[in-house]
Amino acid sequence: MPVEEFVAGWISGALGLVLGHPFDTVKLLGFFKGMSFPLVSIAVVNSVLFGVYSNVLLALTAMSHQERRTQLPSYTHVFIAGCTGGVIQTFFLAPFDLIKVRLQNQTEPRVQPGGPQPRYRGPVHCAATIFREEGPRGLFRGAWALMLRDTPTLGLYFVTYEGFCHQNTPHGQNPSSATVLVAGGFAGIASWVAATPLDVIKSRMQMDGLRRREYQGVLDCVVSSFRQEGLRVFFRGLTINSARGFPVNAVTFLSYEYLLHSWG
Numbered sequence: 001m002p003v004e005e006f007v008a009g010w011i012s013g014a015l016g017l018v019l020g021h022p023f024d025t026v027k028l029l030g031f032f033k034g035m036s037f038p039l040v041s042i043a044v045v046n047s048v049l050f051g052v053y054s055n056v057l058l059a060l061t062a063m064s065h066q067e068r069r070t071q072l073p074s075y076t077h078v079f080i081a082g083c084t085g086g087v088i089q090t091f092f093l094a095p096f097d098l099i100k101v102r103l104q105n106q107t108e109p110r111v112q113p114g115g116p117q118p119r120y121r122g123p124v125h126c127a128a129t130i131f132r133e134e135g136p137r138g139l140f141r142g143a144w145a146l147m148l149r150d151t152p153t154l155g156l157y158f159v160t161y162e163g164f165c166h167q168n169t170p171h172g173q174n175p176s177s178a179t180v181l182v183a184g185g186f187a188g189i190a191s192w193v194a195a196t197p198l199d200v201i202k203s204r205m206q207m208d209g210l211r212r213r214e215y216q217g218v219l220d221c222v223v224s225s226f227r228q229e230g231l232r233v234f235f236r237g238l239t240i241n242s243a244r245g246f247p248v249n250a251v252t253f254l255s256y257e258y259l260l261h262s263w264g
């Protein structure tokens with residue numbers, strides 16, 4: 001099984017993430033300490049996503065990464081491989097994403113000497129507290145919504161990327177760096193635009209249960225959010241998600257392709 005894809009997915013994800021970090025932090029104006037936690041999480045999640053994607057595509061098409069560069073596999077195969085990557089990565093992403101959302105939404109001011117401690121003192125303390133207060137399943141709160149958000153949208157992500165590359169590359173050649181950058185950026189925007197409605201729901205589910213349970217499940221959260229705030233609730237964060245999605249995924253795909261190419 002080609003492991004290069006896993007490693008390339010990890011490194012390229014980390015590069016994209018460093019670039020996207022400022023956007024992620026302004027997204028909720030909460031505090032988000034340091035980069036080590038996001039780097040560990042992206043290492044795990046992106047290597048699973050890219051590794052599963054490439055290996056499923058390989059199994060479906062019997063073409064290697066290099067062969068796929070010159071001959072585009074069918075969009076159905078690309079979509080299925082992307083969706084499979086989306087499903088599998090959810091199991092890894094769910095606890096990391098939950099911790100991120102809980103830390104970002106922490107509204108207590110920074111710790112003052114002698115003042116009250118924040119509820120979560122950092123990612124590890126946050127994980128331990130959730131485990132203690134909400135049980136092991138608590139670490140997967142919102143995971144269904146996350147899976148619904150990421151399965152089709154990661155299919156779309158890879159279809160956009162491969163399609164754009166294919167259309168802008170002369171037959172039989174590798175896509176240029178500029179093409180890869182723009183294709184990755186568009187893939188990021190397309191998938192984030194499609195993912196935003198369920199991103200709103202996912203974050204609400206992840207925050208639910210801190211004080212009292214408000215939602216019965218994903219559908220209930222969709223219905224009551226819509227009733228209380230109207231259709232526009234599903235577009236919250238659309239601009240910042242897209243603005244972040246372009247550079248992060250442009251850099252992710254460029255470094256991914258570069259690494260795979262240089263490993264030959």
Ligand SMILES: C[N+](C)(C)CCCC[C@H](N)C(=O)O
Nearest residue numbers: 150153154191192195245248
């Ligand atoms: C599927 N969804 C749109 C949620 C994400 C797709 C891109 C993933 C990338 N790590 C990023 O953070 O932008």
